Amino acid sequence: MIDAEGTVLAGRYQLVERSGQGGMATVWRAVTRGAAGFIRPVAVKRILGGLSHQPEFVQMFVEEARVGATLDHPNVVQIHDFGRDVLDNYYLVMEWVEGVDLGRWSQSYEAAGWHAPWHLTAAIGIESLRGLHAAHTRADPYGNPAPTFHRDVTPGNVLIGLNGIVKIADFGLARAMDRARITRPEMVKGKTGYVAPEMLDDGLEASAQSDMFSLGVVLWEVLASRPLFRAAHDLDSLRNVIKCEVPSLAEIRPDLPPALVGTIERALRRDPRERFGSAREMLLELARVLRRVAEPTDAAPLGQSVALARERLGMPPRDLPPEELVPLEGARWLTPEDGLDREELAIPLIPGRRRE
Numbered sequence: 001m002i003d004a005e006g007t008v009l010a011g012r013y014q015l016v017e018r019s020g021q022g023g024m025a026t027v028w029r030a031v032t033r034g035a036a037g038f039i040r041p042v043a044v045k046r047i048l049g050g051l052s053h054q055p056e057f058v059q060m061f062v063e064e065a066r067v068g069a070t071l072d073h074p075n076v077v078q079i080h081d082f083g084r085d086v087l088d089n090y091y092l093v094m095e096w097v098e099g100v101d102l103g104r105w106s107q108s109y110e111a112a113g114w115h116a117p118w119h120l121t122a123a124i125g126i127e128s129l130r131g132l133h134a135a136h137t138r139a140d141p142y143g144n145p146a147p148t149f150h151r152d153v154t155p156g157n158v159l160i161g162l163n164g165i166v167k168i169a170d171f172g173l174a175r176a177m178d179r180a181r182i183t184r185p186e187m188v189k190g191k192t193g194y195v196a197p198e199m200l201d202d203g204l205e206a207s208a209q210s211d212m213f214s215l216g217v218v219l220w221e222v223l224a225s226r227p228l229f230r231a232a233h234d235l236d237s238l239r240n241v242i243k244c245e246v247p248s249l250a251e252i253r254p255d256l257p258p259a260l261v262g263t264i265e266r267a268l269r270r271d272p273r274e275r276f277g278s279a280r281e282m283l284l285e286l287a288r289v290l291r292r293v294a295e296p297t298d299a300a301p302l303g304q305s306v307a308l309a310r311e312r313l314g315m316p317p318r319d320l321p322p323e324e325l326v327p328l329e330g331a332r333w334l335t336p337e338d339g340l341d342r343e344e345l346a347i348p349l350i351p352g353r354r355r356e
Helices: 055-068 102-111 118-136 171-180 197-201 208-224 234-243 258-267 279-290 299-312
Strands: 007-009 013-021 025-033 039-047 079-084 090-095 099-101 158-161 166-168
Touching: 013 039, 039 055, 055 079, 055 090, 099 102, 099 299, 102 158, 102 208, 102 299, 118 158, 118 166, 118 208, 118 279, 118 299, 158 299, 197 208, 197 234, 208 258, 208 279, 258 279
Parallel strands: none
Antiparallel strands: 007 013, 013 025, 025 039, 039 090, 079 090, 099 158, 158 166
């Protein structure tokens, strides 16, 4: 059974339109339908059909839900629900961010022949670092340190809403990958230009410093309006990352404050020990840069910049009301007969660790 527009999961989550697809899953724009005509926009993630019968991928999906549900922070995309439909396929329900991702935000300026405003880029970096710091300092239900490192900080995983709120997406999946020690081409395709060099060349584990390196790459690219390490082929991107040769951002953008350039260049140092000690430390450096800026950099101008980005990209000012896209009477309800050949997959429990 392939998901389609109008499909209703668990009697309440109606798929509206496909939003995006990665190496492991598809994300749908959807709505939660409740009593008395209640409707709430949500995002629903589903494992790709070809992977839904493979235990290792299903386990990663389960882990994504478990870990993501513990990251309660305004700069992290929130998990609302996790369940299985009548065919025993898992689905993950998350908050829907109406806006654009950072990649499209940056592209909207490039399409107009402009550089992205550096003060708004720095503000987006600050909000992203708030979300990263919350994950890096995460504790388990018993108060034990349980840091979560993203491992996949890319422009597509930094979401900016029309309300001006910046949110980091896909934390749980990264933690699942870390647990499983899985490295597959389909999982990292097109993202190799954002991986920290020590994870490729030195075999080191993910860390706060590797996440800050990835964010440094993202911010460098937004400000420079060009790729830093990304190449046409992933193998070439990996070679570029390992070399870690960073062109001078000051020469590309002479208008940038030296302190901003220095902050990003420090995040991009080859040796992780020479980067910032924590996401909060890098956040404070960016905040010091913005203290000298007269223009506002709060949620209001960020939200306005998202609205203008959508206009330049040819997107509607706002997403259409869900009821205008897929009326409930046109919904397709899943039944057990849609997948009688579904294999049973044993998903082991992962208990928490109590404080000694």
